[in-house]
Amino acid sequence: MELFDVYPLYDITPVSAKGLILTDDQGVEYLDLYGGHAVISIGHGHPHYVSRIKEQLDRIAFYSNAVQNPLQQQLMEKLGYLSGCDEYRLFLCNSGAEANENALKLASFHTGRSRVIAFHNSFHGRTSAxxxxxxxxxxxxxxxxxxxxTFLPFEDATALEAEMAKGDVCAVILEAIQGVGGLDEPSTAFYREISRLCREHDVVLIADEVQSGFGRSGKFFAFQHHGIEPDIISMAKGMGNGFPVGGxxxxxxxxxxxxxxxxxxxxNHLACxxxxxxxxxLEKEQLMKNAEELxxxxxxxxxRIPEVKRVKGRGLMLGLEFGFEVASLRKRLITKQHIFTGSAKDKSVLRILPALxxxxxxxxxxxxxxxRELA
Structure with a gap:
């Protein structure tokens, strides 16, 4: 049997990790400033994280949602308190794609409609809707x-209002900071206009916080920089620090x-x-504050680097935009400098997504x- 060949792979085999350092099978250490697509939120092998999971394994690792699971209640209360979204209800799943699937499905149930408005350069997952x-x-x-x-550009309120007026839109879905797309953001004025139009036309506003949530932007959710209230918030990557969790x-x-x-x-019990x-x-080590300051x-x-055209993003969801495609630079940073960074749909952007x-x-x-590499 062979693996289905869908991933271009670097010839690096990590075998251990601690904090922000990966060590490969040759004993070479790498600084991880990408966190496996923003998944590693509190560092590799954090002692509290490891202890929590080991203790849970000794009790019970899994049972279905047909029984009581007090850990879900604890999680709900802690999440509501830290995020400031304690009036919302929580549904847990396994990934960002699944979170967005459930958000879109719920929006369609709620409105009885099926058309969705999304935005250019968006990324919401790899499954179905x-x-x-x-x-x-x-x-x-x-x-x-x-x-x-229907895909629209950011900042085109006229086009957005025209689409809403057709009466068949069930949801608007957007990332407050685009991840794969390259760290573009809607302005506060445009995000607030989206929110206003959604209320006016009874359309569900879905804030995709899969990558930007759990403190990465310097606030718990990135939409909180804009002072709006979404109808549904999707989340995943940083939730479990590597354990598959979504919601x-x-x-x-x-x-x-x-x-x-x-x-x-x-x-399930381990996910919780x-x-x-x-x-x-996040709370004890004040990592949202650290994300903002860093x-x-x-x-x-x-x-102070002339080749950098601009810095994109917020907190520790960042991109460096250059006047050239960065694939070669990214490869040199990994192979010569032993530093992991990321790429984007915008080939001139180098993505930086370290642990918080x-x-x-x-x-x-x-x-x-x-x-050194630019020189």
């Missing part, structure tokens, strides 16, 4: 293209019924233990290495 709302024809199969999706927060105006949504693995550990570390430090360092407990020393190491 989630991939249909992703602005990448190359990963949309014919079966996905049956979905009714949606649902405004109380939505009515639940048995069987409306469902999942086999979502909200992993997410509780992340929330506890984001500012990163921007100040980047401003990254330090100034880590960022200094990166910028010194970047200067």
């Amino acid at each position: 989630a991939v249909a709302t992703t602005d990448n024809p190359g990963i949309n199969a014919p079966i996905n293209r049956q979905q009714q999706v 949606i927060l649902i405004h109380p105006k939505f009515k639940a019924s048995h069987g409306l949504l469902g999942t086999t693995f979502g909200g 233990a992993a997410t509780l550990a992340v929330l506890e570390v 984001g500012s430090y990163f921007a100040a360092c980047a401003a 407990n990254v330090s100034k020393d880590h960022l200094d190491q990166f910028f010194n290495a970047l200067k």
Whole structure:
């Protein structure tokens, strides 16, 4: 048997990890400033995280949602408190794509409509309706293209209002900071206009916080920088620090019924233990504050590099835009400087998504290495 060849792979085999350092099978250490697509939120092998999961394994690792699971209640309360979204309801699943699938499904149930508005350069997942709302024809199969999706540019309020007025839109879905697309953001004025139009036309506003949530932007959710209230919030990547977890927060105006949504693995005991550990570390170590402060430090360092056209993003969801395609630079940073960074749909953007407990020393190491490679 062979693996289905869908991933271009670097010839690196990590065998251990601690904090922001990966060690490969040759004993070479790498600074991880990408976190496996923003998944590693509190660092590799954080002792509290490891302890939480080990203790849970000794008790019970899994049972279905047919029984009581007090860890879900603990998670709900902690998440509501730290996020400031305690009036919402929580549904747990396994991934960002699944979170967005459930958000879109719930929006369609709620409105009785099926068309969705998404935005250019969006990425919402690789399954069914989630991939249909992703602005990448190359990963949309014919079966996905049956979905009714309209893509619009950010800041075009006239086009948005015209589409809403047609009366067939069930949801607007957007990332407050685009991840794969390249760190573009809607303005506060435009995000607020989206919110206003959704209320006016009874359209569900879905905030995709899969990558930007759980403190990465410097606030718990990135939409909170804009002072709006979404109807549904999707989340995943940083929730479990590597354990597969996803979920949606649902405004109380939505009515639940048995069987409306469902999942086999979502909200299992280990997933809850992993997410509780992340929330506890975020709070105890004040990692949202660190994300905000280190984001500012990163921007100040980047401003001293002439080749950097601009810094994109917020907190520790960042991109460096250059006047050239960065694939070769990214490869050199990995193979010569032993630093992991990321790419984007915008080929001129280098993505930086470290664990939220990254330090100034880590960022200094990166910028010194970047200067060497640019030279």
